[in-house]
Amino acid sequence: MTPHTPPHEGPGRLNRSVGFYGLMFVSLGSIIGSGWLLGALTAAETAGPASILSWVIAAVMLSMLALVYAELGATYPVAGGSGRFPYYSHGPIVGFVGGWAAWVQAVFIAPIEVLAAITYVNSVSWMHEHFPMLNDKQLLNTRGLVVAVLLMLLFTAMNLMGAEFLSESNTLVVIWKTAVPFLAIGVIAALSFHPGNFTAGGGFMPFGWHGVFAALPAGVVFALQGFEQAVCLAGEARNPRKDLSRAILTAMGIGALLYTLLQVTLIAGLNPGDVAKNWDRPLGQDPSDYGAWYTLALAVGATWLAVILIIDAVISPAGTGIVYIGTSARLSYALGEETEMPGSLSRTNARGVPVVSVLLALGIGLIGFGPFKSWAALVGAVTGATAVMYAMAPIALAALHRSDAARPRTYLAPWPKLILPGAFVSANLILYWGGINTNLKVIGTIVLGIVLFTIGSILRQTHSMSSFGNSWWLPVWLLGDLVLGWLGRYGDSAGNILPDGIDLIVVIAWSLGIFYLAVRLRLEPSGVSEEVAKDAHQLSGLDELTVPG
Numbered sequence: 001m002t003p004h005t006p007p008h009e010g011p012g013r014l015n016r017s018v019g020f021y022g023l024m025f026v027s028l029g030s031i032i033g034s035g036w037l038l039g040a041l042t043a044a045e046t047a048g049p050a051s052i053l054s055w056v057i058a059a060v061m062l063s064m065l066a067l068v069y070a071e072l073g074a075t076y077p078v079a080g081g082s083g084r085f086p087y088y089s090h091g092p093i094v095g096f097v098g099g100w101a102a103w104v105q106a107v108f109i110a111p112i113e114v115l116a117a118i119t120y121v122n123s124v125s126w127m128h129e130h131f132p133m134l135n136d137k138q139l140l141n142t143r144g145l146v147v148a149v150l151l152m153l154l155f156t157a158m159n160l161m162g163a164e165f166l167s168e169s170n171t172l173v174v175i176w177k178t179a180v181p182f183l184a185i186g187v188i189a190a191l192s193f194h195p196g197n198f199t200a201g202g203g204f205m206p207f208g209w210h211g212v213f214a215a216l217p218a219g220v221v222f223a224l225q226g227f228e229q230a231v232c233l234a235g236e237a238r239n240p241r242k243d244l245s246r247a248i249l250t251a252m253g254i255g256a257l258l259y260t261l262l263q264v265t266l267i268a269g270l271n272p273g274d275v276a277k278n279w280d281r282p283l284g285q286d287p288s289d290y291g292a293w294y295t296l297a298l299a300v301g302a303t304w305l306a307v308i309l310i311i312d313a314v315i316s317p318a319g320t321g322i323v324y325i326g327t328s329a330r331l332s333y334a335l336g337e338e339t340e341m342p343g344s345l346s347r348t349n350a351r352g353v354p355v356v357s358v359l360l361a362l363g364i365g366l367i368g369f370g371p372f373k374s375w376a377a378l379v380g381a382v383t384g385a386t387a388v389m390y391a392m393a394p395i396a397l398a399a400l401h402r403s404d405a406a407r408p409r410t411y412l413a414p415w416p417k418l419i420l421p422g423a424f425v426s427a428n429l430i431l432y433w434g435g436i437n438t439n440l441k442v443i444g445t446i447v448l449g450i451v452l453f454t455i456g457s458i459l460r461q462t463h464s465m466s467s468f469g470n471s472w473w474l475p476v477w478l479l480g481d482l483v484l485g486w487l488g489r490y491g492d493s494a495g496n497i498l499p500d501g502i503d504l505i506v507v508i509a510w511s512l513g514i515f516y517l518a519v520r521l522r523l524e525p526s527g528v529s530e531e532v533a534k535d536a537h538q539l540s541g542l543d544e545l546t547v548p549g
Contacts, residue, residue: 020243023230027251029174033109033320034116035223036181036259037313040266041282041292042219047211048279049198052263054215058224059256061426066227066252067413068393068423070245073231074411075400077240078535081231086392088531089399089522091467093453094474095531098392100449105385109324111365112382113317114151118144120313123291140369148369151318155325156362173319178254180312184293184305185261188269191300197267201275210500214490217383217434223259225386226320227252245411269296325361384434384442391427394420395515399522404532421515428511429504431481435491443478470521477514484510 018026043051072085083099118133118140127133133144140148198204205212230237230247237243274284283295294313297306397413398420413419431439457464484507487497498506523531 018237019239020247023237023243023247024250025174027227027230027248028254029177029319030109030226030229030324031224031251031255032174032177032181032258032316033223033226034113034120034317035219036262037120037293037316038116039219039223039259040263043215043263044267044282045279046207046215046218048201048204048206049267050205050207050212051215051220052260052267053212054220055224055256055260055263057212058216058220059260061423061430062221062224062227063252063256064419064423064426065390065393066248067419068397069228069231070248071409071411071413072393072397072400073228073244073248074240074242075407075409076532076535077237077244082228082389082393084535085396085400087534088528089396089403090470090518091523091527091531092457092462092464093450093467093471094392096453097446097450097474098389098396100453101385101388101392101446104445104449105382105389106324107361107364108382110152110155110321110361111148111369112379113321113324114148115140115369117151117314117317118147120291120294120317121310123294124310145369149366151321152325152362152365155318155322156358173315173322177312177316177319178258180308180316181258181262184297184309185265187302187305188293188296188300189265191302192269192296193265194268194270194272197270197272197275200272201278206279208500210489213429213433216430217380217438219379220259221386221430222379222383224252224255225383227255228390229324242410266292266296269300271299325358325365380434380438381441384431384438385445387427387431387434388442388446391424391431394423394427395518398515398519400528402519403522403525403528421512424515425508425511428481428514429507432484432488432503432507433490436482436485436488436493437491439482439485439491443482446478470523470527473514473518473521477518480510480514 040051043054047054069082073081076085076088078084082102084095086098087095121127122132122134122144131143133141133147135141207214227248230244230251270282271284275282283292294306294309297303297309398416400407401416431442434442454465456462484498484503485491486493486495488494488503488507489496489498489500
């Protein structure tokens with residue numbers, strides 16, 4: 001049990017105004033962002049035709065995690081849930097790391113989407129010649145930076161209007177975002193479909209299984225992530241116990257189907273001459289290497305589709321960026337409810353909007369344009385932080401099954417003895433495939449967060465660090481992952497010491513050991529009750545929410 005630490009006085013109350021379709025479209029809108037515009041080409045360059053398997057594997061792995069989030073979100077519908085569940089199961093230290101990882105990955109999604117929109121629009125010949133926003137190295141120039149800042153300000157303004165406005169306006173955007181990729185699939189497949197491309201340039205699997213797995217952190221997982229965004233708005237859901245699980249699973253199913261079809265269509269639609277020898281440049285020319293679907297539409301003679309795709313290249317990333325500004329705010333809102341962090345993060349205005357948290361997301365997002373001026377530069381690091389965030393969820397749920405078993409659950413993840421450890425293994429494999437270079441940055445950022453948390457604990461005399469007994473598995477896990485990354489076969493600094501295939505067995509065995517150790521070190525029921533009680537102002541009255549949203 002962790003020592004008692006009084007919560008901040010007077011946390012702001014969020015308005016419960018978002019229904020099922022609002023929740024589902026928030027998750028689906030997060031899944032369908034810049035990933036569909038840029039992810040399929042990156043995957044093809046990394047794995048060749050076998051990139052189709054990358055999407056299938058990612059869909060299976062993330063679906064297990066989606067099942068976990070569906071149960072957690074429905075059972076504990078609080079704002080910034082991704083950062084709150086570990087608090088309930090293991091106390092302040094693990095909870096903070098989970099919330100910090102969730103916030104770090106979320107706060108940089110909006111700038112990623114802005115960069116994607118600018119990059120795609122810049123591939124249009126007229127824009128490239130008369131209004132270039134990228135320099136010769138495909139990084140933002142001064143003009144591009146101004147446009148990027150203006151877009152971030154627009155995203156922030158929309159979030160300050162409140163969650164109800166956000167979800168309702170997002171619905172129309174997501175319908176467009178979903179329709180355009182399916183339209184592209186139908187048109188490109190009808191006009192250009194070359195079955196021989198699936199065995200061109202070295203066969204179906206020119207880079208082996210290594211390429212298939214390497215494609216996952218190179219954009220595949222990034223494209224499919226986002227299903228958990230409905231959980232972050234759980235504190236503003238009208239009927240969370242009924243709607244959250246349906247919203248998450250529906251969005252994940254649509255997203256997985258869409259991305260798999262997109263990869264098949266892209267590979268079959270390419271000019272056979274461009275992939276006859278290798279997959280280094282599937283589209284064959286500049287600047288087509290970043291305007292993939294736009295270039296492909298022009299190549300098959302569908303000029304009208306190319307115009308729609310450029311419009312979508314603004315709308316699709318913008319919709320996702322708007323959602324993630326809000327998500328980042330809800331996650332910092334959740335962090336702000338802990339005594340170690342500034343209480344202003346959890347205060348809301350008359351609309352129920354955590355204004356300081358929204359403005360913080362804007363500020364950090366703008367800073368991201370400094371060291372990370374390209375889409376690819378941010379994707380790997382964000383995917384690593386996402387893997388850490390995802391890994392916390394199955395551990396938290398397995399622990400809460402034991403320490404909070406009496407709590408009403410309107411949705412139960414199937415086969416928990418298989419799904420929960422499988423979900424943790426999946427997250428850990430994603431982290432491993434990201435490579436030692438990326439993991440050093442991700443884990444370094446987590447260490448920075450722990451330092452800030454420790455300083456806050458000392459200054460406010462909360463004694464939260466005394467919960468280390470429930471938390472020591474965390475540094476063991478992360479340090480072990482760094483060692484495995486160095487011994488493994490992914491990233492420029494990898495030692496390639498573990499044989500191919502054996503490395504995966506070692507990572508899986510390590511993951512299972514950490515999973516069961518972490519569950520064993522869970523809080524006792526009284527400790528869980530104390531942590532959950534800190535969110536009583538959000539959970540009160542939920543038993544009466546039985547009407548459809």
